[in-house]
Amino acid sequence: MLKITTIFSNILKIDPIQRQSIISLFWQVSFTAIGFLSTMYFAHMAGASILGSYFLFLAYYGIFGMVTDGGFGGAAVKRISEGEEPDAYFSAYFVLRLVFTITGILVLLIFKDYFVDLNKSGMFAWLLLLLLVSAIAGPISSGVTGKSKMGIRNTCEGISNISRVMVQVPAIYLGYETAGLAGGVVAGVILAAIIEFRFFDLHLVRFKWKHIKSLSVFSFWLFLTSSGVLVFSQADTVLIGYFMNVENVGIYRVVLQFTGIATFSSNALRMTLWPKVSQWGKSKEIYLVEESLSRSISYSLILAIPVLVGGILLGDRLLYLFYGTDFAQGYYVLIILLAVQVINVFQYFFTMYLDALDHPQESFKVTAVGVGANIALNIILIPIIGIDGAAIATLATMTLNALLAWRALSRYMTIKLEHQSLFNITISSVAMGVLVGVYRLFVPLSNVWITLLAVALGGMIYGFLILKFDKKVYTEMKDIVEKVGIGFVWPRWL
Incomplete structure (x- = not known):
């Protein structure tokens, strides 16, 4: 016990960015390992079709969750991190999120019959419940993030992901299939919010129109950018489901999840650096911003590049042995998506730094071009070459995004690799x-x-x-x- 206490004491002495990145990396590794094992179990027990329905549920939640957030979550993190009237900005965001969510749920209920896939799988009610839960959990998480408590934020995200799996595995065993998978997501969000609230130190106070206006100015571009990123990341899933079937969705998304091992370090750094870069930009410490960007890219590629090489050499056998015969046909998709993860290191950091440095309109312009190209290529390629076409469309448009974002960011800082x-x-x-x-x-x-x-x-x-x-x-x-x-x-x- 003394040894563990000493270790935690020593960890607290490490540089804050290193410490928070280590905590985030720990949870990334922990959940990815648990996620891999659970997905292998789901693949063998439930099959590609059930997994496809689940991944479509997550895709729809991502899209509608972004709409009900309206971009105000990122704007709230930005304003809270700047340290000026954080309680007022949090309160304004909380009310806005609640209003947007209730409105969104009412709209979904009106157009319920149009969501054939969700209704057939029984996921529609779970989607509404998850949106409602996120209306409370989202603001709590944004408040913790804005206060730069990234160790707490990352730990709670890890707990959410792990508890999700702990619910899903027995649910699948008991035969609940899609309902068990969706219920696990809801349970994870609730548990993380309860724990995160223990470390939450903002308060609901009276806010003024100026606070809403300030959030709106930033959130408008952030919403458009985030919506573009979301469409970019989910368009392939939705369009595969439209042009093909849920089984192909399951294969594609399992392979995409498998490539997540290449993103350990970049995900850890992304979540840690956003509020820090925002603070440095506000105080005009551009040299710190430039140094953090170059180191972040290097540390992200330390993992992404060797994983790409390893995937090319061993990916076919890993997919077959881990997930089964149906998923082995995703080998070429695996290679392409691992290359996507390498390009994504540059694309995400460049757009993230544009947002954190208060230039979300530039980030949106870059993303808008990529989204349009991505949807067009998916519509053209998926009917011709299936899920391989979806992966190729993602690689092509991710490369385009990275180049455009590089050009935009270089106008505000020196990019040094x-x-x-x-x-x-x-x-x-x-x-x-x-x-x-x-x-x-x-x-x-x-x-x-x-x-x-x-x-x-x-x-x-x-x-x-x-x-x-x-x-x-x-x-x-x-x-x-x-x-x-x-x-x-x-x-x-x-």
Whole structure:
């Protein structure tokens, strides 16, 4: 017990961004591991069709959730993080969110018969319940985020995701299928909100029209941008369901989830940096913004690039062994979407920094072009080449978005990439790929354990090489390990 207390005490002494990123990364890894295992279980127990209905439910929730939020959530985080009248801005957002949600639910009830997929699977009522719950949970989360309590925010998000799975697994076992999956999402949101509220220190107060106006100015562009990002990320799912069937939706989304391993570090940094970049932009500390961007991209690619290489070499066997024969046909989709995750590192950080630096209109312009191109390409390619076409459409438009966002952001700050770090990552990934390729050439991947051994071998080779080649990564990793004091002796031979 004393040792655990010492470790937590040491963690609190680490630089806030590093500390919050570590906490976020821990939860990213924890939930992804649990998510992978649970999805494997769902794939074998329920099949691609049930999973497809569930993923469509999540897609519709994302779209309608964005509409009921109206972009005010991001605007509230921005204004609260600036430290001026945070209680008033929170109160204004809370009321607006509640009004938008009630209005949205009434509209959905009026047009209920048009949502054939949701009605057939029994998901419509769950969608309404989730929207209502999120009307309370969303403002609490935004308030915690705006106060830069990212350790709490990330931990509660992890708890939400894990508790979701803890409900879904027994529900599937008991035969509740889509209702069990949707009910798990609702339960996770409620539990996280209850815990997060314990650390919530904002209050409902009287607010004025100026607070709504201030939120509206920022939220207008943020809403358009966020809506564009959401359509960008969900259009393929909805259009696959329209042109094909829910089974194909299940295969595509399971493969997309599988590529989530490439986003561990970038997701951790994204959630941590947003309020920090907002504060630095407000205080005109642009040098901190520029340095954080270059390091964030490097640390995100440390994972994304080797995962792409590993997916090319082992992805076919991993899909077959983990999820079953039906999902193995998603191998080419896997390769394309892993490439998407690499491009997404640049695209997301560039647009995120535009928003945090108070230029949401620029972010919207970039996203609007990408959304239009994405929908058009999906409509053209999905009927011709199926889910491969959806993946190609995403890769093409994500690349376009990244280039346009780079151009927009470069007008407000100097974008500096750490070329030596990127070179080290690439060389280490290629060397790992050669060695894993030789392993596969001589060792048949006949079962899951031999395949996982290849994954572990690749991870150890890459980890050793990147620490050996990149002194900056080596120094920072060693510093964190020594500060935490977990009893791990840093190897002298590295």
